[in-house]
Amino acid sequence: MTEDLVADFKGVEDSRVDQVGSENRYTPRIAVIDYGMGNLHSVVKGLQRAGADAYTVDTPDTLGAPDSLVLPGVGNFGKCVCNLRRAGFDSVVSQWIEEDRFFLGICLGLQLLYAYSEEAEEPGLGIVDAPVLRLPKTVRVPHMGWNTVRAKVSPRIAAGSASESSTTSSNSLGLAVSRDTDVTQTSEGVYSLNTANGKYFYFVHSYAAPVAPAGSEVVLVTDYGTEFVAGFQRGRAWATQFHPEKSGTAGLALLESFVAASAASGVNSGKK
Numbered sequence: 589m590t591e592d593l594v595a596d597f598k599g600v601e602d603s604r605v606d607q608v609g610s611e612n613r614y615t616p617r618i619a620v621i622d623y624g625m626g627n628l629h630s631v632v633k634g635l636q637r638a639g640a641d642a643y644t645v646d647t648p649d650t651l652g653a654p655d656s657l658v659l660p661g662v663g664n665f666g667k668c669v670c671n672l673r674r675a676g677f678d679s680v681v682s683q684w685i686e687e688d689r690f691f692l693g694i695c696l697g698l699q700l701l702y703a704y705s706e707e708a709e710e711p712g713l714g715i716v717d718a719p720v721l722r723l724p725k726t727v728r729v730p731h732m733g734w735n736t737v738r739a740k741v742s743p744r745i746a747a748g749s750a751s752e753s754s755t756t757s758s759n760s761l762g763l764a765v766s767r768d769t770d771v772t773q774t775s776e777g778v779y780s781l782n783t784a785n786g787k788y789f790y791f792v793h794s795y796a797a798p799v800a801p802a803g804s805e806v807v808l809v810t811d812y813g814t815e816f817v818a819g820f821q822r823g824r825a826w827a828t829q830f831h832p833e834k835s836g837t838a839g840l841a842l843l844e845s846f847v848a849a850s851a852a853s854g855v856n857s858g859k860k
Contacts, residue, residue, distance in 0.1 A: 615641050616690075616850035619654035621681075622646040623671045626660030627833065631694065634833035638843035640850070648676050656850040657684050661696025665720065665795065666708025668696050682713055685825045690850045693827035695793060698819070701827060707795050716801040722794060727813035729794040737808040737818040737830070739785040779849035781806040781821040781828075787838040789818070789830035796829060824853070 618635050622628055622644040635642035635658070642658075645651050659681060661668050672678050685691055685701075699705055702712045705720035712720070723729050785808070796816035800807040808819035808828070819828035826846060832839035 613639075614851045615639065616655035616847060616853075617652070618642045618656040618658060618847070618850060619645045619651055620658045620660065621672075621675075621677050623668075623675045623677055625663050625668045625671050625696065626694075627662055627831070628660065630831075630833040631658060631660045634840065634843050635847065638840060638847045640847045646675065648680050651680070655853065656690035656692065656846070657681070658692045658694065659697035659700065660694045661700060662792075663696065664707060665696060665699060665705040665712070666710040669700055669708070669710050669712055672700065672713075678713055682715060685715055688823045688825075690824045690846070690853055691826065692846055693825075694833070695829060695831055698817075698827035698829050699795065699797065701801075702797055705795055716797070718797065718799045718801075720795050720797050723796055723816070724813035730792055731794065731796075731812045732792045733790070734788045735791055735810050735812060735818075735830075736786065736788055737784050737810050739782050740807050740809055779845050779852065781808055781819050781826060781842070781845075783845045784808055784819065784828075784838065784842050787841075789828075789832065789835040789838060791818075791830045793829060824849075 618640040620626070620628060620631050620635070620642060623646070628644055632642045632644060640656075657680075659672075659677075669678070672681070681691070681701075693701055699720045700712050701715040702720045703714045703717055704711050706722050707720070723731060791810070791812075796812075796814075798814075798816060800817045800820035801822050804820045804822040806819075806821040807817060809815050810818040810829070816829070818830055819826070821827075828842075830839075832842045835842075
């Protein structure tokens with residue numbers, strides 16, 4: 589598990605179409621938001637290694653016309669969301685997700701989508717109408733290191749749709765979660781967060797989301813003092829609490845899945 593995805597990437601093709609055997613493979617352009625709070629180098633290198641034409645943008649004016657948008661994030665929730673708003677990317681992210689375009693939030697990039705966090709007074713983007721809460725006092729924080737994730741059917745743990753039944757229980761963060769549910773197949777087929785099911789990923793965080801957004805097709809959960817959302821996929825919006833760019837072969841496989849889904853979307857929209 590010590591393999592690092594941030595090893596030097598040996599060259600990225602300038603063309604957005606790679607020649608693979610006798611077939612043309614579309615190379616998606618993926619913009620990584622630089623708002624002063626992300627692990628940019630590792631994220632960009634990981635995406636490039638996964639087959640994307642990845643680049644950073646520090647203002648909405650320099651966004652260009654990417655196929656996908658990535659929001660990384662490390663540090664304090666309040667400072668992150670303030671920096672994001674100051675840079676003008678808050679509305680960009682909200683509109684991007686509303687238009688169901690491919691998006692990946694990483695670590696705080698997941699948390700910022702929520703209404704608020706116990707870590708700060710500054711509200712989040714509110715795309716997910718639920719809170720981010722501190723991990724239980726029964727465990728040492730931050731939760732730092734490797735942990736497994738598992739995929740669950742989402743409706744029973746989605747924000748706004750959790751219900752009391754034989755399939756739900758209350759976790760120590762105080763919100764309903766499901767148990768003993770099965771993995772679903774998403775509309776994107778094999779290009780989904782289901783690829784992370786049962787694998788180890790690298791975490792660094794002290795706060796977590798107890799519920800995923802309503803309508804999520806895939807929800808990943810992890811246990812650390814309580815069960816929390818390790819990732820979710822709702823339409824073309826993906827988000828992970830863990831760091832795929834620091835998670836070795838499992839992280840690379842997830843990034844490859846995201847890049848492949850982005851590429852398929854680009855081809856289906858007429859890009860070549």
